[in-house]
Amino acid sequence: MLYRALRPLLFGIDPERVHEIAMSALAAVEALPPATPFSPTPLVRNLWGLHFPNPIGLAAGFDKNARLPHVWPRFGFGFAELGTVTALPQPGNPKPRLFRLAEHHALINRLGFNNEGANAVARRLAQSLRRPATVPLGINIGKSAVVDLADAAEDYASSYRQLAPFADYVTVNVSSPNTKGLRDLQAVESLSPIVGAIRGVELPQGRAHPPLLIKLAPDLDDGALRELADFALERDIDGLIATNTTIGRPGIVNQTETGGLSGRPLAQRSNEVIRLLRRHSDARIPIVGVGGVFDPDDAFAKIQAGADLVQMYTGFVYGGPSAPRRVATGLARRLEAGGFASIADAVGSTCG
Ligand SMILES: Cc1cc2nc3c(=O)[nH]c(=O)nc-3n(C[C@H](O)[C@H](O)[C@H](O)COP(=O)(O)O)c2cc1C
Numbered sequence: 001m002l003y004r005a006l007r008p009l010l011f012g013i014d015p016e017r018v019h020e021i022a023m024s025a026l027a028a029v030e031a032l033p034p035a036t037p038f039s040p041t042p043l044v045r046n047l048w049g050l051h052f053p054n055p056i057g058l059a060a061g062f063d064k065n066a067r068l069p070h071v072w073p074r075f076g077f078g079f080a081e082l083g084t085v086t087a088l089p090q091p092g093n094p095k096p097r098l099f100r101l102a103e104h105h106a107l108i109n110r111l112g113f114n115n116e117g118a119n120a121v122a123r124r125l126a127q128s129l130r131r132p133a134t135v136p137l138g139i140n141i142g143k144s145a146v147v148d149l150a151d152a153a154e155d156y157a158s159s160y161r162q163l164a165p166f167a168d169y170v171t172v173n174v175s176s177p178n179t180k181g182l183r184d185l186q187a188v189e190s191l192s193p194i195v196g197a198i199r200g201v202e203l204p205q206g207r208a209h210p211p212l213l214i215k216l217a218p219d220l221d222d223g224a225l226r227e228l229a230d231f232a233l234e235r236d237i238d239g240l241i242a243t244n245t246t247i248g249r250p251g252i253v254n255q256t257e258t259g260g261l262s263g264r265p266l267a268q269r270s271n272e273v274i275r276l277l278r279r280h281s282d283a284r285i286p287i288v289g290v291g292g293v294f295d296p297d298d299a300f301a302k303i304q305a306g307a308d309l310v311q312m313y314t315g316f317v318y319g320g321p322s323a324p325r326r327v328a329t330g331l332a333r334r335l336e337a338g339g340f341a342s343i344a345d346a347v348g349s350t351c352g
Pocket residue numbers: 059060061062064083084098107109111113140173176215243244245261262263264266290291292293311312313314315
């Protein structure tokens with residue numbers, strides 16, 4: 001209610017500035033004693049040996065520098081993906097680079113992985129995670145802008161070496177539209193050496209590798225998606241995240257800003273990609289569904305299409321602090337109404 005009242009005011013301010021203000025305000029909350037995760041029984045999910053109190057997570061890009069790992073469960077999130085972090089610190093693209101399309105419930109961003117770099121983020125997490133997180137934390141890694149595509153494997157491996165010790169899972173992001181050439185790394189020939197270099201990293205104290213996920217673009221054609229699902233099975237990739245933002249502008253006219261579109265207009269393609277990946281892999285690869293989740297029906301649609309977990313970014317911006325808990329609560333009701341005893345029973349139920 002409060003957020004709804006404040007929203008017109010906040011939406012009158014530059015969106016990136018609002019984000020910075022919100023992150024600074026939340027820094028005080030980070031120091032509070034841990035919140036009990038929101039976990040109604042049917043929403044519990046166990047995956048990759050991890051306990052997810054509920055399947056609604058914060059999508060990558062919101063907490064790029066892993067400043068607030070303890071805050072996200074307070075909003076009802078059952079997990080959070082931090083990053084994208086790159087091996088080298090970088091400022092990102094010139095501002096303005098984040099735009100609201102309020103009438104479409106969408107955002108366009110061309111931030112370009114603005115972040116403090118793997119070393120600084122690892123040092124921050126070494127400090128903050130002395131107090132263990134109460135929900136699983138993924139860390140999303142991307143390619144440094146100044147590094148050639150040909151040298152991407154070592155760049156990803158460098159981020160991985162520094163950050164994997166703090167991650168419950170690691171996501172290889174090869175799908176942001178805002179780093180030149182990045183999405184070309186989704187070609188199996190390019191992805192293969194990246195996965196090889198990451199798997200070759202020796203973690204300190206003989207620590208086991210966390211689950212490895214790959215995040216995909218919605219703009220890939222279906223043939224490329226099938227190849228990637230095959231690749232994931234062959235190389236024992238633990239999960240796929242579908243999807244990143246789109247360079248398409250479905251249903252949107254008179255919009256000239258470049259960058260990745262997120263929010264409502266992305267939901268349909270994201271669901272198609274989830275369904276295709278699930279069918280093509282015979283449900284053998286867990287899928288994290290993301291793109292246009294605003295309410296419980298959106299989350300349920302993704303789960304029924306084949307998502308084991310769901311994330312939200314734009315829906316959190318538009319819906320405010322109560323949105324994740326509202327989505328999770330409504331999801332539990334829909335499971336009950338549909339006669340599903342647990343989330344796991346509903347995954348892929350409309351996938352065919
Ligand atoms: C402002 C903004 C920044 C983002 N930054 C990242 C990022 O750093 N890494 C990443 O993998 N995805 C990033 N994303 C994509 C989201 O994680 C998500 O895949 C996409 O926005 C679709 O979900 P949504 O419709 O719920 O926003 C970003 C999205 C937005 C809107």
